[in-house]
Amino acid sequence: MFVAPARTRPVATCLLRQIRCASTTTTNTGRPFSSQQLQHVAPPSAAGYPYEHLYTEENFTALKVAHEAWLMQQRASAVGNEEVIGSAAPANIAREMNMAEAAMMVPNPDVDKILILVRHGEAGHNVFERDYMACGRTGVAGFDKECPQDPLLSSRGMGQVLNLSRTVDTYCNSHTHFFPELFVVSPLRRATQTALIAFPRYAPGHTLRNTKWICNKDVSERSNGYYSDISAPPQELADEFPGIDYSLYWDTYDSVND
Structure with missing residues (x-):
């Protein structure tokens, strides 16, 4: 976003x-x-x-x-x-609107902000849930202790996001002047990974535009208490995703995981 x-x-x-x-x-x-x-x-x-x-x-x-x-x-x-x-x-x-419309809205003086909202791709917990049901197991897969905690994207999810990155490249470029100026990501790994792969030209700390990336728990989906929704500690995430500002997440980490 x-x-x-x-x-x-x-x-x-x-x-x-x-x-x-x-x-x-x-x-x-x-x-x-x-x-x-x-x-x-x-x-x-x-x-x-x-x-x-x-x-x-x-x-x-x-x-x-x-x-x-x-x-x-x-x-x-x-x-x-x-x-x-x-x-x-x-x-x-x-x-x-969709991306085509958003790209053509850029020079419109009547538009203040354009927010891009991205849903994460398939992750490890989705694969676990699918296998869980295929085995005929009863109950909720997300509450099973074997359910992966804060998983990364699955191979299928990676493919979904790579396809998404081609759409981003089509509309966010020097021809449309549709350039992201701020990225706000969820503390969940799958969400952060989705944003990084979908917008590879804007990776934190590695682009000429030096676009700012911050983590904010308020853009996370509401947790149902599933193991997959238990996010990793902020320092662990900062080490895994360098360049993203986790200062807001540090302030709220205890309440997120209570």
Whole structure:
């Protein structure tokens, strides 16, 4: 997940997953893209690629018009809300989009921040649960003492994230100017590993952009008490993932694992 420079405008949320681009997606760049630029934004149409629609000039124009209409509607709604509550403060508006839309939102002055939310790939506990059920065992696999604690990604999970990294590379580049400025990761190994593999060009301490990485327990999923959700000590994680700032996690580690 990354956060763009703070301003006082709406927030756009991008769920980074393999979503097929539908013809109903809406976007607005504030300026038209040329055919050459669109070639860098649109993913290849190879068989099996998760995106199925290329952005043509005609499609982009239609998307731009639709999004401008959406913005007008949201602004009108925001003005109405302000009149009701008697506040002059601008209303915060957020919407969900895919990576293609998010990349084209970058130059839009009406967008304050773009947040990329990433779900981790398959990890060791998922494999354990699958094998647990295949053996006909009863009970909850996550409560079994043999369930791996804070596991890394499985080989399948690694493949899932590598595929995700190709999507990231398609949209986060010098052609779109869609660059992460801050990464916030969960203390769970599988989540941190997912972020590092999905965004290899932004590895902490090893890139020209020197993008900041921090660990914050508040971006973790709610624990069900499973062994797999018991995170490792912060020093152990800091040794395993150098360059990530674990200072916030140090402050909350005891409460996380109580």
